[in-house]
Amino acid sequence: MTTPSATVLVVDDEAKLRALVRDYLERDGYTVQEASEGRHALDLARAMLPDLVILDLGLPGLPGEEVARLLRKTSDIPIVVLTARASENEMGLRLGADDYVVKPFSPRELVARVEAVLRRYRGPRGEAEETAVSYGDGRLRINAERREVHADGQPAELTRTEFDLLAALASRPGRAWTRMELVGRVQGHTFEAYERTIDVHVKNLRRKLGDTPPSHVVVTVSGVGYKLGLNKDA
Numbered sequence: 603m604t605t606p607s608a609t610v611l612v613v614d615d616e617a618k619l620r621a622l623v624r625d626y627l628e629r630d631g632y633t634v635q636e637a638s639e640g641r642h643a644l645d646l647a648r649a650m651l652p653d654l655v656i657l658d659l660g661l662p663g664l665p666g667e668e669v670a671r672l673l674r675k676t677s678d679i680p681i682v683v684l685t686a687r688a689s690e691n692e693m694g695l696r697l698g699a700d701d702y703v704v705k706p707f708s709p710r711e712l713v714a715r716v717e718a719v720l721r722r723y724r725g726p727r728g729e730a731e732e733t734a735v736s737y738g739d740g741r742l743r744i745n746a747e748r749r750e751v752h753a754d755g756q757p758a759e760l761t762r763t764e765f766d767l768l769a770a771l772a773s774r775p776g777r778a779w780t781r782m783e784l785v786g787r788v789q790g791h792t793f794e795a796y797e798r799t800i801d802v803h804v805k806n807l808r809r810k811l812g813d814t815p816p817s818h819v820v821v822t823v824s825g826v827g828y829k830l831g832l833n834k835d836a
Contacts (some may be wrong), residue, residue, distance in 0.1 A: 608720060609633040609650065613643040613669065613770065614658040614684060626709040627716070640664025644672055647679065654723075655718060657699075658684040670697040678762065680719045696806060698761045702799070716781070722788075723762060737775060738832030742811070742819060744772055753811040753819070763788055764807045767800070771830040773818065778823040804828055 608631075612623050615638050624634045635650060637643035640661045647655060655673065659666035670681055674697065683699045684707075700719045703712050734745040736750075737769040749765055751758040760768065770787040771779060779787075781800045788803070804820055811820040821831035 608653040610716060611635045611637065611643065611646055611650070611652040611655045613637045613640070613655060613661065613666070615639060615662055616658075622709055623666075623712065630713055630717075632716075637650050640666065640669040643669055647673060647677070652679065654680045654682065654720060656684065656712070656716070660686055667697055670699060674698040680723050680762070682715055682719060696802065700761070700763050705795045712747050722766060735772070735773065736835040737830065738819070738836060742772075742832055744769065744800065751811075753813075756812075760807070760810060763803055764810065766805060767803050768811075768820075768830075772834075773827060775830045775832060775834050778826045778829045780827040784827060800827070 607814050609764050610627055610632050612627075612634060613636075614620050614623075617638070620636045620638070621705050624636065635646055635652065637646050641664050643655070643657070643661075644664075646652075655702055657666050657670060659670075661669065666683065670683065673679060673681065681697075681699045683697075683702045685702055686705050687761060700722075701715050703715060733747075734743045734750070736743045743827050745751075746769060749762075751760055751765065751768065766788045768786060770784060781798070784800050788800070807813075808817055808820055818831045823829050
């Protein structure tokens with residue numbers, strides 16, 4: 603079910619596409635605002651503080667990549683990027699996007715992605731631990747309640763997706779997770795085309811944790827996926 607009164611900002615230079623997306627979102631109870639170019643999108647996002655932004659990377663004028671970068675400098679608002687080519691997905695995720703959809707796409711699929719991202723962003727955290735949990739003799743500390751991570755004593759600024767990925771791995775240290783299992787934990791739904799983008803998130807996560815090769819925090823399990831290579835401290 604749609605999050606009550608959730609507002610979505612749809613940013614795309616194609617009027618027909620914006621109208622189609624608006625129609626499907628409004629059917630599910632969302633409030634929708636539109637922008638056709640980047641600077642207007644930034645002004646709207648700052649003024650109205652939407653719950654989520656659907657952002658086309660191929661915008662005229664100010665590129666979608668720059669819009670995402672500027673949004674991320676001042677806000678952790680969820681972003682779902684629209685890309686013309688699957689090869690652009692890494693760019694969007696590297697900029698801190700929470701999900702991506704390749705054109706042409708099913709409007710129902712896009713709505714499902716929006717719902718999944720909002721569930722993760724606004725979902726209950728009743729099971730989260732109030733105190734930080736450490737791993738590897740204090741090398742890694744995760745505070746699930748505050749959604750804060752420290753690596754080697756330094757704060758790591760993670761996106762929601764990166765944090766959820768690390769939290770999933772840390773929930774069972776040493777357990778090998780398949781990419782599809784991690785998609786389910788991170789995205790809230792399983793989507794085969796998204797499976798390989800887990801590799802992009804892991805790459806970004808390792809960089810932010812200072813986890814240089816050979817990786818000891820997030821370890822690649824050949825033929826399977828990934829695991830947390832640190833034990834939970836007593």
